[in-house]
Amino acid sequence: MRHRILHLMCLVACVVVLVTAGHAQQSHWATADDKTAKFMIDMERKWAEGVCTNNGVISELLADDFQGTSTRGERYNKEDELRDEKGPHTAHGCALDDARVRFFSSSSGEDVAIIYGSEHAIGKDKAHPDAKQCQVWTDTWLKRNGKWQIAAAQDNKVDCK
Numbered sequence: 001m002r003h004r005i006l007h008l009m010c011l012v013a014c015v016v017v018l019v020t021a022g023h024a025q026q027s028h029w030a031t032a033d034d035k036t037a038k039f040m041i042d043m044e045r046k047w048a049e050g051v052c053t054n055n056g057v058i059s060e061l062l063a064d065d066f067q068g069t070s071t072r073g074e075r076y077n078k079e080d081e082l083r084d085e086k087g088p089h090t091a092h093g094c095a096l097d098d099a100r101v102r103f104f105s106s107s108s109g110e111d112v113a114i115i116y117g118s119e120h121a122i123g124k125d126k127a128h129p130d131a132k133q134c135q136v137w138t139d140t141w142l143k144r145n146g147k148w149q150i151a152a153a154q155d156n157k158v159d160c161k
Contacts, residue, residue, distance in 0.1 A: 030101035030113075037101040040115060040141060040148060045096040048119040050085060052094035058085045061150055063142065068153035071135055090129065093122040097134075113141040113148070120160060134160040 030037030046057040062078045070076055099117035103110045120134045140152040 027102055027104045030103060034101070036110075036113075036148065037103075040101055040113060041096075041099045044099050044115060044117055044139065048096040048121075049094045051121045051124060052089055052091045054085050054089065056085070058082050063144070063149040063151045066149075066151055066153075069155065071155045071157035090126060091121040091124040093120070093132070094124075095120060111143040113143075115139045115141065118158075132160050134158050 043057065043061050046055055047061055049055060050057050058078070058081045062081060064078060066078045066081075068076045068081075097118040097120060099115050102114050102116070104112040104114070106112070116136075116138055118134065118136045120132055122132050123129045124133045125131055135155050135157050137153060137155045139150050139154075141148050142151045
């Protein structure tokens with residue numbers, strides 16, 4: 001009898017863990033009319049355009065503990081991006097090409113989003129001022145204290161199509 005009770009308790013504990021873990025990993029693609037996704041994509045567009053001009057988007061866009069990985073494999077943080085934003089801008093034709101938002105929910109609600117996107121700029125590489133550079137990226141957004149910000153970014157240089 002004691003063995004059966006122990007077995008039943010173990011089974012219940014496993015079910016609880018599986019249900020909780022399954023719930024924590026719920027995700028879905030944003031719909032075309034999702035206001036939060038539209039806001040995020042607009043901010044991503046401003047960040048892409050910020051390579052060409054100082055539009056002041058960095059301070060609100062990036063979390064204080066933000067960490068990114070550049071196309072050269074180097075790490076950068078919010079302070080690095082703020083410095084670049086205020087520096088000289090030689091690139092032109094900066095634009096966001098596309099972005100898709102996937103929301104992830106936890107027990108407290110939707111508080112993580114991953115955006116998969118691409119962008120381009122001309123003259124970003126000072127050694128090749130007329131060259132178009134393209135990149136694809138993955139940005140991780142977190143909702144903290146009711147505010148969405150990017151906490152991590154991974155950038156990859158690709159051939160332009």
